[in-house]
Amino acid sequence: MGEPQTRDVSNHVLFEIATEVANRVGGIYSVLKSKAQVTTAEYGSAYTLLGPLNRQSAAVEVEELEPKDPALAATIQSMGERGIKTLYGRWLIDGAPRVLLFETGTAYNYLDEWKGDLWTVAGIPSPPNDHETNEAIVFGYLIAWFLGEYVHHERKRAVIAHFHEWLAGVAIPLCKKRRIDVTTIFTTHATILGRYLCAGSVDFYNNLQYFDVDAEAGKRGIYHRYCIERASAHSADVFTTVSHITAYESEHLLKRKPDGVLPNGLNVKKFSATHEFQNLHQQSKMRINDFVRGHFYGHNDFDPDNTIYMFTAGRYEYRNKGVDMFIESLARLNHRMKSAGSTMTVVAFIILPAQTQSLTVEALKGQAVIKSLHDTIKVIEENVGKKLFERSLAWQEGQELPEDKELLSASDKIMLRRRLFAMKRHHLPPIVTHNMVNDAEDPVLNQLRRCQLFNHPSDRVKVVFHPEFLNSANPVLPMDYEDFVRGTHMGVFASYYEPWGYTPAECTVMGVPSITTNLSGFGCYMEELIENASDYGIYIVDRRMKGVDDSVNQLADYMFEFTKKSKRQRINQRNRTERLSDLLDWKRMGMEYVKARQLALRRAYPGAYEEDEEPDFFGSHEVKISRPLSEPGSPRDRSGMMTPGDFASLQEGLEGLSTEDYIAWKLPEEEDPDDYQFPL
Ligand code: G6P
Numbered sequence: 001m002g003e004p005q006t007r008d009v010s011n012h013v014l015f016e017i018a019t020e021v022a023n024r025v026g027g028i029y030s031v032l033k034s035k036a037q038v039t040t041a042e043y044g045s046a047y048t049l050l051g052p053l054n055r056q057s058a059a060v061e062v063e064e065l066e067p068k069d070p071a072l073a074a075t076i077q078s079m080g081e082r083g084i085k086t087l088y089g090r091w092l093i094d095g096a097p098r099v100l101l102f103e104t105g106t107a108y109n110y111l112d113e114w115k116g117d118l119w120t121v122a123g124i125p126s127p128p129n130d131h132e133t134n135e136a137i138v139f140g141y142l143i144a145w146f147l148g149e150y151v152h153h154e155r156k157r158a159v160i161a162h163f164h165e166w167l168a169g170v171a172i173p174l175c176k177k178r179r180i181d182v183t184t185i186f187t188t189h190a191t192i193l194g195r196y197l198c199a200g201s202v203d204f205y206n207n208l209q210y211f212d213v214d215a216e217a218g219k220r221g222i223y224h225r226y227c228i229e230r231a232s233a234h235s236a237d238v239f240t241t242v243s244h245i246t247a248y249e250s251e252h253l254l255k256r257k258p259d260g261v262l263p264n265g266l267n268v269k270k271f272s273a274t275h276e277f278q279n280l281h282q283q284s285k286m287r288i289n290d291f292v293r294g295h296f297y298g299h300n301d302f303d304p305d306n307t308i309y310m311f312t313a314g315r316y317e318y319r320n321k322g323v324d325m326f327i328e329s330l331a332r333l334n335h336r337m338k339s340a341g342s343t344m345t346v347v348a349f350i351i352l353p354a355q356t357q358s359l360t361v362e363a364l365k366g367q368a369v370i371k372s373l374h375d376t377i378k379v380i381e382e383n384v385g386k387k388l389f390e391r392s393l394a395w396q397e398g399q400e401l402p403e404d405k406e407l408l409s410a411s412d413k414i415m416l417r418r419r420l421f422a423m424k425r426h427h428l429p430p431i432v433t434h435n436m437v438n439d440a441e442d443p444v445l446n447q448l449r450r451c452q453l454f455n456h457p458s459d460r461v462k463v464v465f466h467p468e469f470l471n472s473a474n475p476v477l478p479m480d481y482e483d484f485v486r487g488t489h490m491g492v493f494a495s496y497y498e499p500w501g502y503t504p505a506e507c508t509v510m511g512v513p514s515i516t517t518n519l520s521g522f523g524c525y526m527e528e529l530i531e532n533a534s535d536y537g538i539y540i541v542d543r544r545m546k547g548v549d550d551s552v553n554q555l556a557d558y559m560f561e562f563t564k565k566s567k568r569q570r571i572n573q574r575n576r577t578e579r580l581s582d583l584l585d586w587k588r589m590g591m592e593y594v595k596a597r598q599l600a601l602r603r604a605y606p607g608a609y610e611e612d613e614e615p616d617f618f619g620s621h622e623v624k625i626s627r628p629l630s631e632p633g634s635p636r637d638r639s640g641m642m643t644p645g646d647f648a649s650l651q652e653g654l655e656g657l658s659t660e661d662y663i664a665w666k667l668p669e670e671e672d673p674d675d676y677q678f679p680l
């Protein structure tokens with residue numbers, strides 16, 4: 001590197017590079033967006049996110065600004081003079097971080113030259129028609145270009161470039177080869193090969209160390225992508241993943257043991273009292289009730305008060321996200337509830353975006369007939385009210401009280417009868433809300449059919465497949481995802497391949513119990529951290545040591561036991577679940593990012609630190625959260641706090657850094673539900 005010892009490490013600059021900056025695609029967008037607040041609090045204007053420009057989403061998410069940092073302004077200007085268009089501005093989210101977005105289209109004239117160069121300097125091939133890879137190459141070369149120019153203009157401060165995922169990783173080997181004076185971190189949120197292998201029918205975890213990685217990538221036509229990911233992992237100063245399970249996978253598939261684990265946090269908004277989120281649950285549940293009444297019109301023979309709403313949601317990766325296991329377990333749950341004569345009903349929602357043509361007429365009709373029933377009853381209510389008032393005014397002592405029968409006029413009765421007739425249905429309530437592009441081959445629909453989950457009146461488990469993400473402008477289920485989650489009773493995420501898993505974590509901070517597996521990063525984290533996690537509404541299905549059939553039964557058991565809880569027990573459990581939310585707050589999880597950055601600086605600028613030896617940033621601790629106060633104590637209880645990185649190797653020795661906020665976390669006091677009033 002040019003002048004390694006001269007840069008100021010304590011007053012450094014941070015760039016975070018990803019393809020999902022101000023551009024929602026998947027999990028990385030959630031990571032960057034929710035983390036922005038803690039990172040801007042730490043860095044202020046020394047933090048900038050770099051990403052490709054997607055004009056459509058930038059138009060609503062980014063407010064354009066003039067760069068104040070002279071090095072940044074000079075770099076943008078010089079790239080601009082060579083035809084590269086950029087957008088610099090503030091991302092309009094909590095924390096309002098600065099972003100610099102590159103219009104990759106303005107650099108495509110360099111594509112062939114850069115592809116050739118990538119082969120020469122890193123031995124990475126690139127086939128002609130892989131658009132995603134072409135984008136990754138152009139973006140990577142633009143980032144390397146940017147960083148090279150930036151450190152030429154910024155001579156004093158050290159620069160950390162933190163890259164997320166292979167799609168943003170091409171610049172890392174380039175930084176190494178060109179000896180650009182920056183220190184790099186690469187965080188992988190999954191491995192390409194792992195995702196592909198798991199989606200097939202291999203016994204992934206038992207064979208991890210035996211895969212012939214090049215051959216497997218070649219067979220799947222992803223060798224070039226795999227090369228980019230592997231080169232990113234190997235050329236970065238610090239290599240990290242989002243969980244221990246993905247660390248293990250990376251070690252075997254990418255052949256570099258990660259330096260540490262940077263788990264995903266959330267921007268937790270705490271309520272001053274627990275009953276506030278309980279009230280929100282009730283309000284949202286009422287809105288789900290409205291949908292259910294419409295969807296099941298003519299078959300509303302189950303009592304909303306004895307109904308449990310469960311759901312799964314995520315990217316449509318049928319096997320990886322465990323949707324196969326969820327449906328099979330629902331079938332077994334249905335059988336058990338029927339055999340046990342349960343009076344409860346479970347409505348299970350499957351929310352996975354798939355290719356659809358439109359909402360079905362039946363789904364729209366369901367909401368429409370209920371709305372007109374509602375409207376008619378309102379008119380009748382008014383008529384009856386008016387009549388009752390008039391009769392009451394004319395009432396004399398000694399007369400009979402007004403009779404209910406007289407209150408309903410003949411025309412009211414006809415109106416009502418019409419609405420009731422409109423609700424007659426000669427077929428079962430549908431299992432899907434949309435017309436699917438590939439109905440006959442859709443894996444979810446086919447499995448629901450195979451398991452005969454058809455919403456029959458005798459079924460205790462009803463299903464609704466909503467193949468589109470939720471939003472409040474949807475005419476059938478008009479709710480945003482967050483409101484929907486709050487209104488449900490339980491999230492079920494039976495993942496087989498899940499490096500972290502935001503969905504159960506989001507449930508936790510909203511106080512909604514969830515089921516996850518010990519193959520998900522989140523599940524492993526919670527299992528390590530909490531004794532009797534199920535008391536806290538965190539159920540973990542064993543998909544490691546059990547056969548598939550046993551795991552399915554365990555999942556069905558968890559759900560069945562949950563249906564047996566009383567309302568009071570559910571309320572208590574939600575309170576406990578919500579108390580775990582601080583555990584997932586970026587204020588705590590962000591500590592691992594701090595450690596990774598410290599390690600990156602030490603590796604690039606060892607001369608700037610007094611001790612020669614690299615401290616064990618990710619050291620290990622033996623601490624566990626004990627069971628809830630309202631559960632009987634256990635002599636095995638351990639107490640104290642940790643973050644997932646503590647199970648691996650970045651911890652300790654962070655001079656001048658207070659770990660208080662992150663480490664000395666204690667469970668908040670349990671609020672007794674008797675202390676507040678709620679209608680049971
Ligand atoms: C919250 C509300 C209560 C409501 C309860 C329903 O706790 O504050 O008013 O009775 O939710 O719980 P459930 O599990 O039946 O949806």
Ligand code: 1S3
Pocket residue numbers: 026027028031189190242264315498499500501502
């Ligand atoms: C990945 O997104 P996915 O749903 O494809 O990254 C997410 C953010 O780190 C992570 O939560 C998830 O498990 C991964 O799988």
